[in-house]
Amino acid sequence: MQITDLDLQYFISSIxxxxxxxxxxxxxxSLKRRLQKVLEDNSINLMTLINRMMGxxxxxxxxxxxxxxxxxELFRDPTVWHLLRSRILPRFKNNKTINIWHAGCSTGQEVxxxxxxxxxxxxxxxxxxxxxxxNTDVLETAKHGVYKYRFNLNYLDNFDKVIxxxxxxxxxxxxxxxxxxxxxxxQRDTLSMKQxxxxxxxxxxxxxxxxxxxxxxxxxxILCRNVIIYFNYALQNKVFELFHSNLYPKGGxxxxxxxxxxxxWANKFERLGHAYVKK
Amino acid sequence: xxxxxxxxGSAGSFQVITRILSxxxxxxxxxxxxCLHRLKHVRSGFVEALxxxxxxxxxxxxxxEQIKPGRAYLAPANYHMYVxxxxxxxxxxxxxxxxxxxxxxxxxxxxxxxxxxxxxxxxLSGANRDGAYGLKKVKDHGGIAIVQNxxxxxxxxxxxxxxxxxxVDHIFNTNDIIKYLQKVK
Numbered sequence: 001m002q003i004t005d006l007d008l009q010y011f012i013s014s015i016x017x018x019x020x021x022x023x024x025x026x027x028x029x030s031l032k033r034r035l036q037k038v039l040e041d042n043s044i045n046l047m048t049l050i051n052r053m054m055g056x057x058x059x060x061x062x063x064x065x066x067x068x069x070x071x072x073e074l075f076r077d078p079t080v081w082h083l084l085r086s087r088i089l090p091r092f093k094n095n096k097t098i099n100i101w102h103a104g105c106s107t108g109q110e111v112x113x114x115x116x117x118x119x120x121x122x123x124x125x126x127x128x129x130x131x132x133x134x135n136t137d138v139l140e141t142a143k144h145g146v147y148k149y150r151f152n153l154n155y156l157d158n159f160d161k162v163i164x165x166x167x168x169x170x171x172x173x174x175x176x177x178x179x180x181x182x183x184x185x186x187q188r189d190t191l192s193m194k195q196x197x198x199x200x201x202x203x204x205x206x207x208x209x210x211x212x213x214x215x216x217x218x219x220x221x222i223l224c225r226n227v228i229i230y231f232n233y234a235l236q237n238k239v240f241e242l243f244h245s246n247l248y249p250k251g252g253x254x255x256x257x258x259x260x261x262x263x264x265w266a267n268k269f270e271r272l273g274h275a276y277v278k279k
Numbered sequence: 280x281x282x283x284x285x286x287x288g289s290a291g292s293f294q295v296i297t298r299i300l301s302x303x304x305x306x307x308x309x310x311x312x313x314c315l316h317r318l319k320h321v322r323s324g325f326v327e328a329l330x331x332x333x334x335x336x337x338x339x340x341x342x343x344e345q346i347k348p349g350r351a352y353l354a355p356a357n358y359h360m361y362v363x364x365x366x367x368x369x370x371x372x373x374x375x376x377x378x379x380x381x382x383x384x385x386x387x388x389x390x391x392x393x394x395x396x397x398x399x400x401x402x403l404s405g406a407n408r409d410g411a412y413g414l415k416k417v418k419d420h421g422g423i424a425i426v427q428n429x430x431x432x433x434x435x436x437x438x439x440x441x442x443x444x445x446x447v448d449h450i451f452n453t454n455d456i457i458k459y460l461q462k463v464k
Contacts, residue, residue, distance in 0.1 A: 034373070
């Protein structure tokens with residue numbers, strides 16, 4: 001089952017006609033692959049899917065959930081967290097409040113990683129944590145903060161690298177126990193964030209493509225990692241504009257390891273390692 | 280006359296790819312796309328290791344980076360690497376394919392769709408079947424399909440699966456791959 005450009009156009013315009021979702025500026029290679037996967041997983045052809053979407057709004061919502069990619073990890077890419085710890089977060093050390101937005105937070109591991117880091121830097125109490133995703137299923141998981149232990153086992157290593165060790169000073173070692181932030185139950189195969197962690201963030205459904213800032217607040221830091229790779233160049237620029245206008249001056253923008261601002265918005269930010277700072 | 284070379288490799292391909300990169304003409308007229316399996320946790324050091332002997336600059340590209348001739352683009356660890364319209368790289372963190380991210384199949388399939396008959400696909404030593412279907416797609420679109428001689432491979436699975444799946448243009452030892460690439464225009 002090979003999806004043609006025409007099929008893809010038909011799919012995009014069908015979704016657009018029955019909902020507010022606009023996939024027309026998604027990266028076409030990824031979108032084709034995702035659509036193909038949805039069809040294969042449900043053993044249906046494109047016409048059947050489109051007919052079902054036309055008749056039932058819930059099918060549109062489910063299709064949107066199914067085509068989004070939800071890869072995330074605790075402390076994914078430790079070098080980024082080292083940068084946050086040593087060069088980005090210290091800039092806000094004396095702020096009365098620190099507003100942070102995780103745009104495209106998926107199942108929330110990054111949100112909780114950030115909270116752990118903030119707490120270790122004595123900044124968590126002053127932080128307001130906002131997190132959003134287009135996919136309501138992953139948001140539910142994020143709100144509960146309960147994960148499969150064995151899927152997250154490998155990433156405890158990252159916790160050690162970011163929280164326990166200091167890359168700038170190898171003699172320093174903070175033996176922070178995991179239980180300070182989450183409980184591990186090997187029998188039940190769960191890793192559950194503590195109640196004080198789960199209670200704090202504000203999670204909201206949000207579509208970066210069609211909605212602006214829904215949090216009625218500007219931000220000191222925006223993290224949006226491995227989200228814009230699914231958008232084409234034009235749409236990426238639109239998202240950079242949204243981020244730029246909702247960051248405070250000198251606010252930080254953290255993208256994925258292989259994402260960058262290539263277009264006209266590049267000169268509105270300064271580079272800070274892998275990250276960007278609004279000029 | 281060609282627009283790109285794409286090379287896929289896994290277990291046992293590191294030395295082969297190093298030899299190929301060290302023998303490329305410095306003014307090679309095409310981009311070289313590299314999709315090589317590696318340990319997920321080894322995220323740094325690989326591009327440096329390949330760069331040491333390479334005559335072409337080896338780059339782990341950013342998403343939407345423009346693809347330019349005379350450069351080698353290495354699929355970054357833990358991302359799938361696609362080729363998109365406008366001759367750009369696109370990255371993705373979708374689920375693993377054939378137990379792999381990056382998946383050689385995905386890189387080959389998308390490159391074949393963009394470059395069609397102007398693509399040269401090469402499959403090297405490897406321990407799984409990732410890449411075999413991708414090479415078939417290169418061939419289906421009229422491109423050139425090359426596999427490393429299984430007899431020379433440290434691990435034959437990838438090349439043998441490729442040969443079962445599609446009739447290839449050449450079965451080459453490393454030296455012949457190098458000679459072939461010297462003449463590519």
